[in-house]
Amino acid sequence: MDKETFCKAQPAAARILKQMLSGNRMAHAVLFWGPRGVPSSEAAELVTQALVCRNPDPDGFGCGKCLECRNAAEHRGIGVYWNSRLQKKNAAELQEQFSLTSEGSRVCVLENFDEATPQAANALLKFIEEPQPGITVILTAGERSAVLPTIESRCLCIQLRPMPEKDRAKALTQLPEDLRQAAASAGYGPEDFPEPDEFLERIMPAVKHYITLWDVPDGLLFLQLEVFPARAAQTTRSMVRLFFEALQWQVRQSELEAETKAMVFDALIQGVEAVKRTADPSLAIDQMASRIRKGINHDRT
Ligand SMILES: [Zn+2]
Structure with a gap:
């Protein structure tokens, strides 16, 4: 600039x-x-x-x-x-x-x-x-x-003042379209993604797949093995946070019941807080997934 x-x-x-x-x-x-x-x-x-x-x-x-x-x-x-x-x-x-x-x-x-x-x-x-x-x-x-x-x-x-959301979405050209909207609404800008990354490519598909599994232990396994396979070393705070934002976006667009949405948002808010505190950001993913699984299974009983 x-x-x-x-x-x-x-x-x-x-x-x-x-x-x-x-x-x-x-x-x-x-x-x-x-x-x-x-x-x-x-x-x-x-x-x-x-x-x-x-x-x-x-x-x-x-x-x-x-x-x-x-x-x-x-x-x-x-x-x-x-x-x-x-x-x-x-x-x-x-x-x-x-x-x-x-x-x-x-x-x-x-x-x-x-x-x-x-x-x-x-x-x-x-x-x-x-x-x-x-x-x-x-x-x-x-x-x-x-x-x-x-x-x-x-x-x-x-x-410094944030760029208006519509300008941000326009500027995030390197992201896949669905992730671009999620990222812009969460306040991300182009400088948050200095390089196109294969992680960015697979994040929205991963979010969508995770939602189909989030009520069973396979949901957490999927996140641990496929989405964030490398522990602490390569999982950055911004990757985890972006995953939380993308999940929040996807849930907001979905037709889930209001209580389920509220429960997931609550788990995500706690997740974002945990990312700030923990030295190992992938731990925040584990905690979020277990909160969501418990929350969904609790609603059903
Ligand atoms: Zn000079």
């Missing part, structure tokens, strides 16, 4: 950035936050470019053309550390990288910081609280309140 597009879509955030960048009053830590679908990644790119650019414009934004700007747009370059799924081991790795050089502006971008494990966030407390000169930390989060208060209080917090 270029500067003009960003400023048009996010006027309030753009005003703060302009003040900060043009006045050379860069905060040492910035938190971009807003619901799914907001251009927080793009905002982080713009600030990174502004900080590393050789030839910034009068507003202090990067030129977008020099090598440093182009590297920043690809989340790399000298002095740039970029991570969108922070784990504890990365915290040590990034501190080591920044200890190697002290020249020039250095930028550390940690996306989805509210989804980092508590261990990872804690490992970075000191790094963020006691800034080294020349290092700017940029965090992004869906929810400001989900960031550790000690970290949030050190950041300049900039809120």
Whole structure:
């Protein structure tokens, strides 16, 4: 996203950035936050470019053309550390990288910081609280309140506005049509799906098949063996959450009884909460499936 597009879509955030960048009053830590679908990644790119650019414009934004700007747009370059799924081991790795050089502006971008494990966030407390000169930390989060208060209080917090739902649905061109509507209504944007993924292709068929089995143990087995076969390691929070959203969408469209729908929605709400808390997101799937199975069998007796 270029500067003009960003400023048009996010006027309030753009005003703060302009003040900060043009006045050379860069905060040492910035938190971009807003619901799914907001251009927080793009905002982080713009600030990174502004900080590393050789030839910034009068507003202090990067030129977008020099090598440093182009590297920043690809989340790399000298002095740039970029991570969108922070784990504890990365915290040590990034501190080591920044200890190697002290020249020039250095930028550390940690996306989805509210989804980092508590261990990872804690490992970075000191790094963020006691800034080294020349290092700017940029965090992004869906929810400001989900960031550790000690970290949030050190950041300049900039809120981003979500794109209208119809524009989001239009922009989610890489998703299969039925999933696109489910994802847009849940607030997902194109940046949530950086690459077409075979998981995205099979998620709606999996949801539909799961509904036919959800009252028997095979339902959970299907999820464990076919949909999320790799445990913790490869099952991400966003995959699990997307599955919950897709299931919710499908149930809403269905002709199930109102009580069944309410029971499923309740299980999904608890599931979303569990995804935030647990270190192993696939556990949240197991819990949801067992709640739904119990709920449906209870209704029948
Ligand atoms: Zn530049």
